[in-house]
Amino acid sequence: QVQLQESGPGLVKPSETLSLTCTVSGGSISSYSWSWIRQPPGKGLEWIGYMYYSGSANYNPSLKSRVTISVDTSKNQFSLKLRSVTAADTAVYYCATLGGSQTFDYWGQGTLVTVSS
Amino acid sequence: SYELTQPPSVSVSPGQTASITCSGDKLGDKYACWYQQKPGQSPMLVIYQDTKRPSGIPERFSGSNSGNTATLTISGTQAMDEADYYCQAWDSSTVVFGGGTKLTVL
Numbered sequence: 001q002v003q004l005q006e007s008g009p010g011l012v013k014p015s016e017t018l019s020l021t022c023t024v025s026g027g028s029i030s031s032y033s034w035s036w037i038r039q040p041p042g043k044g045l046e047w048i049g050y051m052y053y054s055g056s057a058n059y060n061p062s063l064k065s066r067v068t069i070s071v072d073t074s075k076n077q078f079s080l081k082l083r084s085v086t087a088a089d090t091a092v093y094y095c096a097t098l099g100g101s102q103t104f105d106y107w108g109q110g111t112l113v114t115v116s117s
Numbered sequence: 118s119y120e121l122t123q124p125p126s127v128s129v130s131p132g133q134t135a136s137i138t139c140s141g142d143k144l145g146d147k148y149a150c151w152y153q154q155k156p157g158q159s160p161m162l163v164i165y166q167d168t169k170r171p172s173g174i175p176e177r178f179s180g181s182n183s184g185n186t187a188t189l190t191i192s193g194t195q196a197m198d199e200a201d202y203y204c205q206a207w208d209s210s211t212v213v214f215g216g217g218t219k220l221t222v223l
Contacts, residue, residue, distance in 0.1 A: 035212075045152075045160065045203050047212035058210045061118065094159060101166055102207060103150050107159035 002027040004095050004108035012115050018082040022095030033098035034078045038091040050098050085115045119208035121215035128221045135191040137218045139204030147206045149187035155200045196222050
């Protein structure tokens with residue numbers, strides 16, 4: 001069974017770049033498509049973006065100008081970069097697989113990122 | 118942009134049937150899916166392609182989708198079903214989540 005684990009700084013300063021990595025175990029990263037989803041404290045889920053195994057990516061229009069998702073197949077990892085962060089970007093960030101039914105089948109445990117000086 | 122609307126909360130007595138709705142323009146023309154999220158946990162898929170249950174999801178979970186509304190139905194609701202539920206659909210190549218519904222079993 002695929003397992004996902006997010007990692008990265010828990011605190012980021014305003015205007016800086018949030019960088020997170022999702023490490024995949026129990027399967028090859030080349031076999032899946034990948035996504036990032038976030039959840040502000042006490043609020044609902046917000047899709048950030050996904051990358052298909054083919055390499056094509058798509059992002060939430062509201063975040064598109066600040067987001068990049070990339071994959072490192074040699075490390076079985078995929079990453080999220082969110083630039084110019086503000087307090088509104090404070091959230092639990094989840095990585096997830098995007099399955100053949102176009103659903104998010106496996107999720108990481110999530111990591112809380114706080115944007116504060 | 119496309120929006121999915123859910124009621125903020127639904128209450129149900131144990132053993133009764135809970136229905137959670139998700140509304141969106143011509144949602145019935147798209148596939149809807151549902152995620153369950155318990156406090157402190159990651160979301161978990163419970164219904165996909167409107168009506169299908171992933172392996173391991175109890176039969177008491179069912180779904181439907183027609184017109185502008187998708188519905189998640191939990192029959193014989195148990196205390197363990199108390200959670201937040203999110204609907205999700207695709208609009209072209211973008212993913213849309215509903216705002217979530219807190220299901221209380223009391």
